[in-house]
Amino acid sequence: MPRTGVVRSICRADRQSGGLSLRHLSFRSPGTFASAKCFPTGTAGTNRGFTLLELLVSMALVAIVAGLSFSIMTAITSAWKAHKARIGAFGDARVVFESLTNRLSQATLNTYWDYDNRGAPTRYLRKSELHFIQGRASSLISTIPDVVGNSVFFCAPLGINENEAYRPLFKMLSACGFYVRFGKDENRPPFVDGRIANRYRFRLCQFLEPGERLRVYEAGLQGNWYSTDLTDWSFPMAENIIGLILRVRYPDGSGNAETYDYDSRAGIGSNSPPVTMHQLPPVISVTLVAIDEDSARRLAEKYGDTMPPILPAADAFISADRYEDDLSNWEEALKKFPLKIDYRILTADVYLRGAKWSSQ
Secondary structure, eight states, X not given: OOHHHHHHHHHHHHXXXXXXXXXXXXXXXXXXXXXXXXXXXXXXXXXXXXXXXHHHHHHHHHHHHHHHHXXXXXXXXXXXXXXXXXXXXXXXXXXXXXHHHHHHTTOBOOOEEEESOSSSOOSEEEEOSOOOEEEEHHHHOOSSSSEEEEEEEEEEOOOOOSOGGGTTOTTOOEEEEEEEEEEOOTTSOGGGTTTSOOOOEEEEEEEEEOGGGOOTTOTTTGGGTTHHHHTTTEEEEEESEEEEEEEEEOOTTSOOOOBSOEETTTTTTOSSOOTTTTOOOSEEEEEEEEEOHHHHHHHHHHHTTSOOSOSOOTTTTSSGGGHHHHHHHHHHHHHXXXXXXXXXXXXXXXXXXXXXXXXX
């Protein structure tokens, strides 16, 4: 049979069977039949599609998966935003805490040894014209109302000055101090008065007295040399700082107990001056307590220009050996406060670089 007859026979068989179809023919050369493949086209079940029930079930599963994915993404986004807000809320507190501890570590007294009486000397004593003092703000500050917690005032080579000719003196001796007060914003521009209600907040303030105005050398002022310029040369560093706790710590075995009060001029003129006279404290433990702006706003809405009752008890932070208990009790009071208070506590030990502590 000729090759063309073979092709005709296969195709005829396909037509007669009704179930085969000539799908593929390939020829090695023109006019030459190489191969032919026939596949079933009408076999039962090969053209079967999805039923309506299967489509509905598939759509339901896709919807469930999409809903779960959306819920997870929403929860992750909300958690990230909340975390970012918390970081931002206490970001200022962390910045000023670093600034406070850095400047405190630069305190100096420039202590030297001299005769107790140059006319009739009997012994050597430590002497200094500078001063370091810390204690309860209400006791050290009389010119500013509503101060809370502890405060500290000292001299340091910060290079603060008014005269441009002195700007190259970047180590010029200046006065510095820190305290917390409650009140309205004193530094807002005058044109907003009467248009925007004043914001009553707790604020951490810094005192910076330029070197040209340094009053620590004035003998008549003694312990309160900083009071004269305190109002004019203070400014708020951060809002929503509700507590500053300063605790002096001594080396182990020194025989000195931890204390919240320290005065390097205490005992001047005494025949038996204390060991702290004209000495810097070796270590100061600094604790800063901050709340977020949302908490401050809720407090302001309820208490207005009245100081809200979120401070520690009146007998707290008086005895340094009860520091841990007093801080724990304050935390419990903040947690149980009727209005939700979100707070952070920052603590660090500051080693004063200029301290040459001696127990003698």
